[in-house]
Amino acid sequence: MTAQLDHTIVHSSDRFASARFLTGLLGEPEPGAYGPFATVPLGNGVTIDYADSIVDRDRIVMQHLAFLVSEDEFDGIFSRIVERGLPYWGGPEHQEPQQINHRHHGRGVYVDDPDGHSIEFITHPYVKEE
Known part of the structure; x- marks a missing residue:
């Protein structure tokens, strides 16, 4: 199989706060912005794209x-x-x-x-x- 994961979207109550939490732990620079996402690029080319949830924080899975x-x-x-x-x-x-x-x-x-x-x-x- 040649399929590769390119990105995944993670719902959050504050996309930049969540992305900064991850980049802070990783010791990486500030997350980027791409459309409605705060993006965290990883070493293998995959990005974690945080999106503000359109539902209540209590309903984030x-x-x-x-x-x-x-x-x-x-x-x-x-x-x-x-x-x-x-x-x-x-x-x-x-x-x-x-x-x-x-x-x-x-x-x-x-x-x-x-x-x-x-x-x-x-x-x-x-x-x-x-």
Whole structure:
């Protein structure tokens, strides 16, 4: 298959606040603007496009975004999470509060963005069990 993900749209209560939350953790510059979106470009050419939701914040459906990062990038991201006093978890359902995990031959951490979207940072792709 030759299909590649180009972009995904994430609904938010404030597109630039949500995009800045992500770029801030990643240590990247300010998000861009493209039409009604605040855009966060990623290293593989994919963009995360944040859109202001046309529904109430309470009706925004949570999404899960997982980012594969290097060990050095993880160190930087994790230090920014701690510096900001953000709650974080070692598990996807808020298990292991204020811990990182060491699953799949790497490290991982989960944090919620301002709208409750689950953001995961991992240093190694998931190992598929045969």
